[in-house]
Amino acid sequence: xxxxxxxxxxxxxxxxxxxxxxxxxxxxxxxxxxxxxxxxxxxxxxxxxxxxxxxxxxxxxxxxxxxxxxxxxxxxxxxxxxxxxxxxxxxxxxxxxxxxxxxxxxxxxxxxxxxxxxxxxxxxxxxxxxxxxxxxxxxxxxxxx
Numbered sequence: 001x002x003x004x005x006x007x008x009x010x011x012x013x014x015x016x017x018x019x020x021x022x023x024x025x026x027x028x029x030x031x032x033x034x035x036x037x038x039x040x041x042x043x044x045x046x047x048x049x050x051x052x053x054x055x056x057x058x059x060x061x062x063x064x065x066x067x068x069x070x071x072x073x074x075x076x077x078x079x080x081x082x083x084x085x086x087x088x089x090x091x092x093x094x095x096x097x098x099x100x101x102x103x104x105x106x107x108x109x110x111x112x113x114x115x116x117x118x119x120x121x122x123x124x125x126x127x128x129x130x131x132x133x134x135x136x137x138x139x140x141x142x143x144x145x
Contacts, residue, residue, distance in 0.1 A: 047085045048075045054089055058098030062139065073143050088143070100139040109133060110142035119145055 052071040055062075062070065074092075078085040095113040096102035108115050114122070116133035122145040123130035136142050 047078075048072060051075060051085055051089055055098060058093075060098050060100060060139075062100065066139070070139050070143065073140050077143055092143075100142065101137055109136035111139050112142055112145075114142060114145055 048071050051074050052067060055067045055071060060067065074088050075085050078088050092098055092111050095108075096111045098111065100111050102111070102113065103109055104113055106115070109119070114136050116136065119133070119136045119142075120130050122128070123135065123141075126144065128141055128144060129135075136145070
């Protein structure tokens with residue numbers, strides 16, 4: 001599943017690129033003065049703070065303590081599976097726009113839009129208590145799966 005996720009995101013990222021290399025023969029012969037890029041604004045070192053800020057901007061209807069726990073879970077699970085937390089947040093934005101009660105037309109549920117059959121299988125694999133399809137509406141469980 002991780003391989004499919006990474007492949008999907010890499011392919012999507014590559015298709016968004018519209019740059020092409022300029023062959024050496026077609027480059028201008030005189031040097032062109034280019035201003036150095038502006039430095040990026042400082043970002044907090046703690047990815048949890050960045051995740052928490054993004055979650056707060058999603059209007060998820062979750063309480064602050066739930067958002068804090070969700071941010072912790074996203075960072076912990078990302079690290080456990082060798083993923084960048086920003087990648088997990090990107091999937092959440094694309095799949096559910098950050099709405100933990102999202103339900104797709106085909107029945108995928110929760111933040112990361114997991115089908116109940118997949119959720120049940122993953123719950124058994126990871127030792128997560130499965131209480132039926134509504135388990136996927138729990139944002140913490142959904143991210144863990």
